[in-house]
Structure formats: structure tokens, C-alpha cells
Amino acid sequence: MTQHYILSLSSLERYHQQLIEDERSPETIVKYLRDIRHFFTFLSADKTVDKETVISYKKHLSQHYKGSSANSMLVAVNGLLTFLGWSECRVKLLRIQRQNFRRADRELTKDEYQRLLHAAKHKQNERLYLLMQTICATGIRVSEHRFITVSAIKTGYARIVNKGKERVVFIPAELKGPLLRFCRAHGVERGPVFVSRSGRPLDRSNIWADMKRLSQKANVPAEKIFPHNLRHLFAITYYQLEKDIIRLADILGHSSVETTRIYTATSGVEQKKLLSRLGLVECG
Template sequence: MDKYEQLFENYFEERELAENTRKQYLLGLKKFRNRFGKDFSKQNMMIWKNELKKEYAPKTVNIRLQPMNLFMDLINQPRNKVKLLKIQQPTSVENVITREEYDYLCQKLVEDKNEKMYWRIQFIAKTGARVSEFIRFTKNDLKNGEAVMWSKGKMRTIYIPEQLVKDSAEYFKNVDSEWLFPSPYNANNHITSRGVASSLHYLANKYNIREEAMHPHSFRHFFAVNMMKKTKDISLVSDLLGHASLATTQIYTRISKKEQQSHMNKAIDW
């Protein structure tokens, strides 16, 4: 590790940032240096930005630029930073599971007596947890009715609804692991994010549910939409999701184009 990478490492260590963030930022620095060496000039930053724009979507471009902008601060060259691309937020959401699809999925899992998948769906849909958090739920969390874990560089509390705790207690008594959702290969480890995504893909095909809506983040979005409908309190929903900004929560609470049109049709009486 050279002095430039060490600057990043020191920054990460001081702020106790997540390992994935470390890897992402170090990769961003490595890619830039593979292209320009140690020439961190504004001109090269602009060239880098333009090259990224030709190859990647705007969101990915910004992900690649953010590490280098931070690096410019660390080497006291803030003038060499470049502006991130402006990304227009979508006005609707389409790839989120609907209430009808969710109810149908739960019904089919009950009919097929697939308790393992039923409780996975219940927990990911009723807690608002990120998949990286969901896979780390423990029996102690179930007992406490909440999970306190380090996520996105900060401590976060994820509440488990009281009724969900009661309803699932009998099932989890028979799970021989400290994890609520252990790995099928080793009960000492929890299931992986990839394992969750794979199982949802399988269920989409089995029950003929839109595949684009059957992904882990869809259920977090589903939680946000339904909590907003029930509470009308965006600050509460933001806290439950662990967001640092209400602007982020607003993205999660958008509805589909079909719902937008339906609301408009009902509202217009002039």
C-alpha cells in the first residue's frame, strides 16, 4: 500500500466506514491512477469525467467520481474536484412489489407450507431493513424486538413489529442457529445477500410474479410506501429506514405511474 492509498485508509479508519465503502473508494483511486498515474490535475479529472460519461450511466459516473473528489480534499487540492452529474429523480416507481402481489405471494407460501420463505418475506417486508441488515437478524434481536447494528457508517436500530415477533416465535424455536436466517450450508453463518436475491428470483418464476419486482430492495421500498400511506409521517419513515436525509426518503415513497393516474382521475372534478 503506497502513501495515496494510506490516505484513504486513514480516513476510513478515523470514521469507521463500512468495508464495502473502503473497497469502492480504493477501486476508484486505482482506476484513475491506472489511467493517469500520479497526475491528479484538474485537466485529468475533466478527461476522466468525460470518459466515464461515454461508458457509464450517470449514477455510475458519480459513484466513480466521488472517490477522486474526496481524494482531492485529502491531498489539499480541492480546486481539482469536478462536479457530479445532476440526476433527475424518477417521478414514479415501477419495479416495486404491489400489495396485491405481496398478498398473493404470502398466500402461496402458506398454501405450499414453505415456512422458511414465508418468514423471510415477512421480515424483509415488515422491518424496512436493507438486505445487508436483514441477513444479520439474530434470535436475540427477536427477543428484544429490535436489532441494533452498524450500517452505512453509523449505528442503526431496526424495529421488529410486536405481532411479527409473536407470530414467528414458534417457527424460530426450531431453527438451530443464533441467526434467524442461517446459511443452508453452515448454520454458524447467516444467509448471504446473493442467497436472498436468488430465492426471490426462484419465487418469481414459480408463482409467475413480475421478476423485476422480486428483488430484496423492492420489499424495503414496499415497506416505505405502505408506512407513508398509514402514517403520513415522512420523518418517522425516514427514521425507520435509517436515512440521513428526508430527500432520500422521498424517493422511496413515490408511487407507480398507474397509481398516479388513478389518483389524478379520482381527484379531477372540474
């Protein structure tokens, strides 16, 4: 017999508190809450939840979102269902064939990165100029820039605490001087380096918006300009130089090497060239 439950707003609030107690990152909590509110809106007026309803929601997501996006939304819903003790309503994630090459139309090249730096410098946005280099030269997530503190710069490394894990990230010697000069010029004596006028660490959306404004001046497609692409460029460059995926996974803070493989896949252009070099087609 199918079990029916009623999802209430108070249940969502209790789950919110559980996410906080589980020490999920602020960004993860915001995303999970957004995703479960989307599910809450999808439900019928009486907010009935059963296995058939969740399956229907899964189908709805598959028709309106990319597979990876749909799965991330299902993860949030499954987490809520587990928390409420409604595990029999959980659904499997969509099966997605792993893409074995990187998309060149979304990948930021080193030349494009350098043009972004020059554009930021030309606009006299020293904070953005140094922040982009800090992310790209260390491989940190944009949300982790708050761990780049005055003390970390002086010691040459930062202790990054994220997703219940701690790792050490070294700051290139070439960056230490410019970062310390920036701190002195802007009166930053302690704590995070990249802060707003109110002294709070810069928000991801504001960093993204500032980067997007460089598009025309840098002659870089806007769809390539987002903070995570700086981390992506670090990973690609590191792997091409060292070919050490285990060490790269440690630096990036990945729990699984499978996650790191996304960064080390060849580009579509490189794969096409490789196929041509195989010499297995004879025409004419």
C-alpha cells in the first residue's frame, strides 16, 4: 500500500536547521533550500507526498533541466525525504553518460585569462585583478577566498576548511608582494583580504558580475567568464604540467578522483585531432 505524507513549511524549516547543524556550507544550504522550495511548489495544493509524486517530479525535472541540474535538485529532495523518515519516497538519480571531453566553447584559455587580467588592470580594479589571480593560481573555490587572509599571505599558505574537510593551499611567492601592498593600501590589517566596504568577504554573485563586465574590453565571450572557470584553468594547467591526478585531487579538495577527471579530460578539439592522427580513414 502506497504511503502518503503531508509536507509542511515547518518541516522545511526543521530541515534547514539540520543542514546548519550538519555544518553544510552556506552556499550548499541556500541551494538545498531553493531546490526543496521548488519541489514544494510542484506539489498539489494539499502538499501530499508519495513515491508516485516524487517520480512525477523527477520526470518534470528531466523535461525542463539538464541532467546534471535535475540530479542536483533530486539530491536535495532525497535528503529532505531521508531527514523526514520518508525514505521509501526517494528516487534514483537520472542516468547520465559521462562526457569524456571538455567543451571548448565554455573553456577559458590561458590567453583569455590574461586578457581578463589586463582588462581589470585597465579599469583600475586592482581588487578584482588580484582576486582572479589568487583563485587561478591556487585552484581554490570562489567561496574559499575568505580563507586568503593577511596572516595566510604572510605565512605563504592558507588552511581551507570546507565541506567538513581541511586542506592546505600554498600561495605563490609572486603573489605575496602584490597582495600585501594591496592590504596596506586599503587598510586591511587582519582577516580576509577580499572584502566589501562593510568588511564582509565578497559575495560570489558580485565577483561574477564584476568579471562579466570585463567581457567586451577583454574580447572574451561572456559565457566563458565565471569564477569557477579560473579554478578549472588551474586544474587543466597543473595536470598538463605534472600529470598527477591524485595530487591534483588533494589540492582541489576533491573526495573522489572521479570528480577530478572532469578537469583532466581532453578538449573536443584535442580529441578530434587525435582521431585524425590515428590514420584509420582512407578517402579518395
